[in-house]
Amino acid sequence: EPEVTQTPSHQVTQMGQEVILRCVPISNHLYFYWYRQILGQKVEFLVSFYNNEISEKSEIFDDQFSVERPDGSNFTLKIRSTKLEDSAMYFCASSDTTGKPEKLFFGSGTQLSVL
Amino acid sequence: AQKVTQAQTEISVVEKEDVTLDCVYETRDTTYYLFWYKQPPSGELVFLIRRNSFDEQNEISGRYSWNFQKSTSSFNFTITASQVVDSAVYFCALIRIQGAQKLVFGQGTRLTINP
Numbered sequence: 257e258p259e260v261t262q263t264p265s266h267q268v269t270q271m272g273q274e275v276i277l278r279c280v281p282i283s284n285h286l287y288f289y290w291y292r293q294i295l296g297q298k299v300e301f302l303v304s305f306y307n308n309e310i311s312e313k314s315e316i317f318d319d320q321f322s323v324e325r326p327d328g329s330n331f332t333l334k335i336r337s338t339k340l341e342d343s344a345m346y347f348c349a350s351s352d353t354t355g356k357p358e359k360l361f362f363g364s365g366t367q368l369s370v371l
Numbered sequence: 372a373q374k375v376t377q378a379q380t381e382i383s384v385v386e387k388e389d390v391t392l393d394c395v396y397e398t399r400d401t402t403y404y405l406f407w408y409k410q411p412p413s414g415e416l417v418f419l420i421r422r423n424s425f426d427e428q429n430e431i432s433g434r435y436s437w438n439f440q441k442s443t444s445s446f447n448f449t450i451t452a453s454q455v456v457d458s459a460v461y462f463c464a465l466i467r468i469q470g471a472q473k474l475v476f477g478q479g480t481r482l483t484i485n486p
Binding site: 361 | 413
């Protein structure tokens, strides 16, 4: 079965540093998403991306965050100046070509620790 | 706005017992999808089931079964003859079919199956 790949699986960074989380969505998918899960809490939507632009973002997704699809295969989440409260598991997801997320395929996540 | 409530924060049972995880949702949409995901200790989100709001037929998959009742806005999940490997956090989630396509998660239920 096709899968969404995320790298790295764990990332440790110092507060104030920039981090880039990388994702390779399923090849024929057109809709991409980032979700976040703070330890012990529920999974929260951050942003959706379609046709090279953000289609929706949550209030969590402030100016410190940005997303990019730099080439035909990668989808990245950048945090410009990390804060302690950015420590979380970040999940990338993609959905199929119909654009209707009957089934979102999630990656295995990147655990970000900000020290 | 959509909301998903999983009132059971933690459940602990002995192996081979049956266990039901509750999920209640709120939405003004008439068409939507409901999901259950499993999050094992390794952290990834494992898709279990998707249910279209048009389809209230209950579903069984091995030891897993789901009871969707639109009248009470509930989508409960039952594990029959539980096993230690079922220990995980289980999330119920909702997504609209039209418009904004973000998955709204419940808080999750931590299920522990004791040998």
